[in-house]
Amino acid sequence: MGENEKKNITIGDVAEALGVSKTTVSRAISGKGRIGNETRQRVLEYIEKNNYRPNPMAKGLADQKKYNICWAIPGDSNVYALPFFQRCMAGVCEVTMATDYDVLISLVYEDNISHLERIVKNKKVDGVILGRTMVNDLSVKYLKSMNIPFVTVGSTKEKGVIQVDNDQEKACMEMTSALIKCGYKKLVLIGGSLSHMVNMARQRGFEMGLESAGIEVKPDMLLLGNETSKEVENAADLAVRSGAECIVCMDDSICRDVILKLRKDGVCVPGDVGIASFYNSDLLAGNQPQVTALQYDPKELGNVACRTLLKLIDGEEVPEKSILGYKVLMKESTQKIDNSIMLSKKH
Amino acid sequence: MGENEKKNITIGDVAEALGVSKTTVSRAISGKGRIGNETRQRVLEYIEKNNYRPNPMAKGLADQKKYNICWAIPGDSNVYALPFFQRCMAGVCEVTMATDYDVLISLVYEDNISHLERIVKNKKVDGVILGRTMVNDLSVKYLKSMNIPFVTVGSTKEKGVIQVDNDQEKACMEMTSALIKCGYKKLVLIGGSLSHMVNMARQRGFEMGLESAGIEVKPDMLLLGNETSKEVENAADLAVRSGAECIVCMDDSICRDVILKLRKDGVCVPGDVGIASFYNSDLLAGNQPQVTALQYDPKELGNVACRTLLKLIDGEEVPEKSILGYKVLMKESTQKIDNSIMLSKKH
DNA sequence: TTGAAAGCGCTAACAC
DNA sequence: GTGTTAGCGCTTTCAA
Numbered sequence: 118m119g120e121n122e123k124k125n126i127t128i129g130d131v132a133e134a135l136g137v138s139k140t141t142v143s144r145a146i147s148g149k150g151r152i153g154n155e156t157r158q159r160v161l162e163y164i165e166k167n168n169y170r171p172n173p174m175a176k177g178l179a180d181q182k183k184y185n186i187c188w189a190i191p192g193d194s195n196v197y198a199l200p201f202f203q204r205c206m207a208g209v210c211e212v213t214m215a216t217d218y219d220v221l222i223s224l225v226y227e228d229n230i231s232h233l234e235r236i237v238k239n240k241k242v243d244g245v246i247l248g249r250t251m252v253n254d255l256s257v258k259y260l261k262s263m264n265i266p267f268v269t270v271g272s273t274k275e276k277g278v279i280q281v282d283n284d285q286e287k288a289c290m291e292m293t294s295a296l297i298k299c300g301y302k303k304l305v306l307i308g309g310s311l312s313h314m315v316n317m318a319r320q321r322g323f324e325m326g327l328e329s330a331g332i333e334v335k336p337d338m339l340l341l342g343n344e345t346s347k348e349v350e351n352a353a354d355l356a357v358r359s360g361a362e363c364i365v366c367m368d369d370s371i372c373r374d375v376i377l378k379l380r381k382d383g384v385c386v387p388g389d390v391g392i393a394s395f396y397n398s399d400l401l402a403g404n405q406p407q408v409t410a411l412q413y414d415p416k417e418l419g420n421v422a423c424r425t426l427l428k429l430i431d432g433e434e435v436p437e438k439s440i441l442g443y444k445v446l447m448k449e450s451t452q453k454i455d456n457s458i459m460l461s462k463k464h
Numbered sequence: 465m466g467e468n469e470k471k472n473i474t475i476g477d478v479a480e481a482l483g484v485s486k487t488t489v490s491r492a493i494s495g496k497g498r499i500g501n502e503t504r505q506r507v508l509e510y511i512e513k514n515n516y517r518p519n520p521m522a523k524g525l526a527d528q529k530k531y532n533i534c535w536a537i538p539g540d541s542n543v544y545a546l547p548f549f550q551r552c553m554a555g556v557c558e559v560t561m562a563t564d565y566d567v568l569i570s571l572v573y574e575d576n577i578s579h580l581e582r583i584v585k586n587k588k589v590d591g592v593i594l595g596r597t598m599v600n601d602l603s604v605k606y607l608k609s610m611n612i613p614f615v616t617v618g619s620t621k622e623k624g625v626i627q628v629d630n631d632q633e634k635a636c637m638e639m640t641s642a643l644i645k646c647g648y649k650k651l652v653l654i655g656g657s658l659s660h661m662v663n664m665a666r667q668r669g670f671e672m673g674l675e676s677a678g679i680e681v682k683p684d685m686l687l688l689g690n691e692t693s694k695e696v697e698n699a700a701d702l703a704v705r706s707g708a709e710c711i712v713c714m715d716d717s718i719c720r721d722v723i724l725k726l727r728k729d730g731v732c733v734p735g736d737v738g739i740a741s742f743y744n745s746d747l748l749a750g751n752q753p754q755v756t757a758l759q760y761d762p763k764e765l766g767n768v769a770c771r772t773l774l775k776l777i778d779g780e781e782v783p784e785k786s787i788l789g790y791k792v793l794m795k796e797s798t799q800k801i802d803n804s805i806m807l808s809k810k811h
Numbered sequence: 812t813t814g815a816a817a818g819c820g821c822t823a824a825c826a827c
Numbered sequence: 828g829t830g831t832t833a834g835c836g837c838t839t840t841c842a843a
Contacts, residue, residue, distance in 0.1 A: 125587070127836055138814045143838060150839085153812055170585050174530065175836030177521040178819045188569070192554055196746045199547040207539055210571045214579050219588055222535070222567045224557045232561050238517050240472070241566055346750060377750050399543045400747065403693060403724050474820055485830045490822060497823085500828055522820030525835045814843080819836105826831075 126169050135163055146171065173217075183243050185221045186213065186426055189233050189256060190248035192224030197370035200398050201415050202248050205270060208419020209246060216427065218243075227312070230255045237263055244426045246270065246419075250280075250314040266429040270422050272314050272438075279429060281422040281439040283413045285318035286325065288443040289395050292411055293326020295445060296363055300453045301391055302332075305361035307352045307371055308341035316341075319367050319395045349374040357384055363391035363451060369401045372408060391451040406449035413443050473516050482510055493518065520564075530590050532568045533560065533773055536580050536603060537595035539571030544717035547745050548762050549595050552617060555766020556593060563774065565590075574659070577602045584610055591773045593617065593766075597627075597661040613776040617769050619661050619785075626776060628769040628786045630760045632665035633672065635790040636742050639758055640673025642792060643710055647800045648738055649679075652708035654699045654718055655688035663688075666714050666742045696721040704731055710738035710798060716748045719755060738798040753796035760790050 132139045137156065144150040145160035163169075177183050188209055190202045206220070213220055221242055223233045233256055236242055243266065247256050250271035257275050260267040268279040296304060306323045309316055320341065324334045337359055340352040353375040356364050366372035372394035379386060386392050386406060394401065397410035421439050428435050479486045484503065491497040492507035510516075524530050535556055537549045553567070560567055568589055570580045580603055583589055590613065594603050597618035604622050607614040615626040643651060653670045656663055667688065671681045684706055687699040700722040703711050713719035719741035726733060733739050733753060741748065744757035768786050775782050 125836095128838095129836075139837075140814055140839080141812090144813090147838085151812060156812080168585075170587070172525075172836050173586050173588055174521050174524040175819090176838080178519070178525050178821090179836080179838040181819070183521065185568070192557070196547050199550040200543050203546040203550050206569065207571060210539070210569055210579075214571070214582075219583060220569045221532070222553065222557055222569060224554060224561070232557075235561075236566060238515075239520055240517065241520055374750065377752060381752060403721065405724060405728060472820095475822095476820075486821075487823080487831080488829060491829085494822085498828055503828075519820050522835090523822080525837090526820075526822040528835070812843105815841090817838105817840085819838085822833105822835085824831105824833085827829085 125172070126167060128169075128171065131160065131163060131167070131169055134167075135159060183241055184217050185219050185242045186423070186430075187221045187223050187233070187236055187242040187245035188248065189223040189225050189245055192226055195370060197368070197373070197398065197400060200400065204415035205248060205419040205422075208416035208421075209423040210419075211416070212420055212423035212427070218427065225256050227251060228255070230259055234259060237265055244268075244430045246422050246426055252312050252314055252317065254314075266426060268422050268426045268429065268435075270418050272318060274314075277437070279425060279435055279437055281418060281425060281441065283418070283441045283443050285315055285395075285443075286322040288411050288413075288445070289319045289322025290325040290329070291322075292393060292395065292409075292445050293323050293365065294329060295447060296365070296391070296393060296409075296451060297326065297330045297332070299363075299391070299447075299451055301363040301451070303338075303360055303362045304365055305338050305340060305356040305359065305363070306365045306367065307343060307349060307356060307375060308339070308367040309371055310344055311342045316367055322395075323365060343371065346374045350378040353378040354382070357382070357390060361390060363393060366392070366394045368396040369394050369398050369410070372401060372410075376404065376408075386450050387452050391453060393451050397446065404450075406452070408450040409448045410446050411443055412446055414441070417441055472519070473514060475516075475518065478507070478510060478514070478516055481514075482506060530588055531564050532566050532589045533770070533777075534568045534570050534580070534583055534589040534592035535595065536570040536572050536592055539573055542717060544715070544720070544745065544747060547747065551762035552595060552766040552769075555763035555768075556770040557766075558763070559767055559770035559774070565774065572603050574598060575602070577606055581606060584612055591615075591777045593769050593773055599659050599661055599664065601661075613773060615769050615773045615776065615782075617765050619665060621661075624784070626772060626782055626784055628765060628772060628788065630765070630788045630790050632662060632742075632790075633669040635758050635760075635792070636666045636669025637672040637676070638669075639740060639742070639756075639792050640670050640712065641676060642794060643712070643738070643740060643756075643798060644673065644677045644679070646710075646738070646794075646798055648710040648798070650685075650707055650709045651712055652685050652687060652703040652706065652710070653712045653714065654690060654696060654703060654722060655686070655714040656718055657691055658689045663714055669742075670712060690718065693721045697725040700725040701729070704729070704737060708737060710740060713739070713741045715743040716741050716745050716757070719748060719757075723751065723755075734797050734799050738800060740798050744793065751797075753799070755797040756795045757793050758790055759793055761788070764788055 128139050128142050132142045142160050144152040145157045173184050188206055210220055223236050225233050245267040247269040250269050250273045257273050270281055272280050272282045327334050343349045343352050349371050394410040397412050401408050425435050475486050475489050479489045489507050491499040492504045535553055557567055570583050572580050592614040594616040597616050597620045604620055617628055619627050619629045674681050690696045690699050696718050741757040744759050748755050772782050
């Protein structure tokens with residue numbers, strides 16, 4: 118009472134006010150240990166009424182837990198990746214909000230994870246979620262070596278790592294097959310950085326899609342490792358010249374560059390060439406024509422990753438790999454022109 | 465030594481190993497209190513060699529600090545706003561990385577700040593940074609009432625609040641003036657939510673730009689409060705019909721919708737109408753034609769906000785308002801057609 | 812069913 | 828200059 122949240126009320130204050138011991142109050146709160154039903158009620162009511170909050174520092178000190186998890190993401194990703202991480206993080210926070218845990222940020226870089234190291238060494242967190250995985254992932258290796266609970270959003274080849282991921286491979290394969298069914302014979306994949314695990318999976322999915330249709334994967338169908346817009350544009354150019362009927366983009370950042378390039382060059386979509394993307398972050402939404410894309414749910418990824426980590430921290434069993442779904446959205450950008458028209462055109 | 469980080473080495477272990485008291489070790493680390501130079505060296509060396517890390521919980525409990533700050537952002541912003549928050553957050557983290565502080569996330573909603581309240585009540589942070597400000601801002605009011613150090617990214621009308629912001633008003637006024645100098649007579653502003661402080665400032669800047677050129681601000685030049693793409697499209701339509709020579713968009717989300725709508729309707733930019741945006745997040749980059757826009761630096765905003773908060777926490781003096789700069793980027797989208805041509809067209 | 816007391820690891824008077 | 832001691836607020840044996 119009195120002034121505005123004058124003094125921080127402690128467990129001792131509660132105990133004194135109720136004429137019980139701190140132990141009793143502690144038991145009422147935690148639910149651990151035996152305690153009289155009536156006593157528990159009294160304590161709980163008092164706490165509620167007086168808005169008492171246990172001090173997490175003290176609790177942490179006493180039970181050696183931090184009640185924090187770390188959300189580690191690249192500090193240098195391109196604009197297009199940002200919404201993914203932000204939404205995924207929202208998914209993580211959603212889960213922690215219902216618990217005693219909070220989320221601490223760490224920025225990691227491909228070749229520098231010192232901040233993550235500090236957070237872990239300083240014992241600020243009980244576990245960490247890695248927002249993405251690299252082919253050669255320093256964070257994964259470090260976390261493994263430190264023997265701290267962690268889960269990755271994205272896959273990894275490291276053994277014994279708890280992972281949460283969409284079924285990238287299957288999704289990409291499915292979309293590739295769908296494209297082929299649309300009538301596209303010559304597909305070309307334009308891909309990004311070779312050091313991201315997700316890109317590896319997407320490439321594999323693409324190849325599987327082709328193979329399952331009996332199409333041989335040739336080198337000129339794989340334009341990979343494009344890191345800059347310039348490189349993507351060149352790849353798009355190459356694809357068109359090589360007679361691609363449909364350009365498949367590894368993500369929507371690439372897709373956007375491709376679309377812009379084609380527009381600049383007066384290449385019509387889907388008239389001259391089809392366009393599809395293996396990832397849709399909504400940034401392409403509203404594009405004319407609407408683009409065929411794979412849809413994942415970043416927030417769900419965050420949800421699952423967080424729930425998994427929390428279980429892991431509590432010592433519960435968790436699956437080594439949680440696979441989440443996806444949607445294949447076929448839109449105008451791959452509306453293959455009717456065959457008869459195609460033929461009449463060719464004649 | 466021994467196994468892999470077997471037991472957590474404490475300040476007591478260090479003291480014992482060195483044959484000094486815990487106090488001495490503490491003093492060597494903190495730099496506070498008097499201590500012999502040689503002793504300090506010995507301690508520091510030992511610590512370094514044995515990779516000792518003070519337990520932040522214990523430290524926090526003892527000195528009543530949390531060594532965490534809270535980064536509070538909307539949990540429901542649209543895709544276009546995400547990169548801003550993410551970059552701003554990176555700016556915050558950049559600063560904390562050089563300190564003992566870490567960053568804790570809180571998701572707030574326009575009408576529900578319970579998570580922020582929990583973090584504050586639970587005493588998990590020493591201060592908070594609000595990622596955006598609303599006209600009627602629950603978070604600002606709550607934080608003020610709790611008397612906890614905090615700074616806002618964005619302006620507010622609440623008294624006594626430490627704010628960091630770009631000079632939105634001046635920037636928008638300047639761009640508006642520049643547009644007028646380009647020869648545009650009839651400008652129309654298409655704006656978003658009326659509940660965001662930043663939008664208020666931009667509107668004001670726009671009006672000031674007009675007024676300083678002796679142009680009267682009429683209602684049909686202000687198409688505000690558009691929250692959905694549909695609304696923006698309607699506004700764009702209205703603007704064109706009403707004979708707008710240049711459409712000024714309050715941010716790039718709006719700008720994107722406008723561009724798409726004009727393209728759909730076959731309205732040429734800048735041929736038929738000019739386009740400018742009061743915010744550029746790079747998402748528009750690569751657009752054809754390139755769009756005239758105001759450029760801010762979200763990361764710098766984060767940097768300054770964080771440095772300010774840290775000072776505030778340390779009880780240092782800080783300016784009530786830090787104003788950061790901006791850039792006016794004039795591009796093709798407002799390349800007004802030469803007058804003579806215009807005239808010949810009209811005749 | 813409840814309580815006393817001993818920590819958890821660190822800081823800060825207050826001695827010496 | 829250095830050590831002693833008493834907390835910080837909570838959990839957890841161990842008794843009662």
